[in-house]
Amino acid sequence: MDEITTRRNYPILTMAIAIKLTGLTARQIRYYTDKELIKVARTPGGQRLFSLNQIDLLLEIKAQISAGFSLAETKKFLSKKMSHPSQNDDQTTRKILFDELLQSSPFGNKS
DNA sequence: CTTCTGACA
DNA sequence: TGTCAGAA
Numbered sequence: 001m002d003e004i005t006t007r008r009n010y011p012i013l014t015m016a017i018a019i020k021l022t023g024l025t026a027r028q029i030r031y032y033t034d035k036e037l038i039k040v041a042r043t044p045g046g047q048r049l050f051s052l053n054q055i056d057l058l059l060e061i062k063a064q065i066s067a068g069f070s071l072a073e074t075k076k077f078l079s080k081k082m083s084h085p086s087q088n089d090d091q092t093t094r095k096i097l098f099d100e101l102l103q104s105s106p107f108g109n110k111s
Numbered sequence: 112c113t114t115c116t117g118a119c120a
Numbered sequence: 121t122g123t124c125a126g127a128a
Contacts, residue, residue: 026114027121045128047114109116 004090011017011041011049018050022058037061037075 015026022029033040033048038057041049050058058076064074 025121027123030115031121045114046116047128 010050011051012052013052013055015048015051018048018055018058022062024058024062030057032061035071035075037071037078067085075091 013021013090018024018029019026022065024032032038038061039052040054041051043049060078060081061074064077065071069077
């Protein structure tokens, strides 16, 4: 596991930040974490702390729920996602973004 | 002041 | 899910 991955798993983000970054309500975030859709870290005082990766998972949960999936289905979906990290790593993502750049015109034909 | 839990609508 | 109370 490289340093970047380790840092992206550092749990230091508060509820307030998670709310702003995901657009979800505190109620929803607590509900999802309680349902173990994702397991978050806690401060000695019991406050939830999220890592960048967990914020990302929250966004995926939001997308799944918005798409009409149940919590149970979303939970399975995330489990599968976790078991196939190679499908979503940086190299793959960068190639996708690069290919998209190649497809757009380099001559600013769109205003 | 912010977040947590449990509970009721 | 929203919201309220009481505690941390």
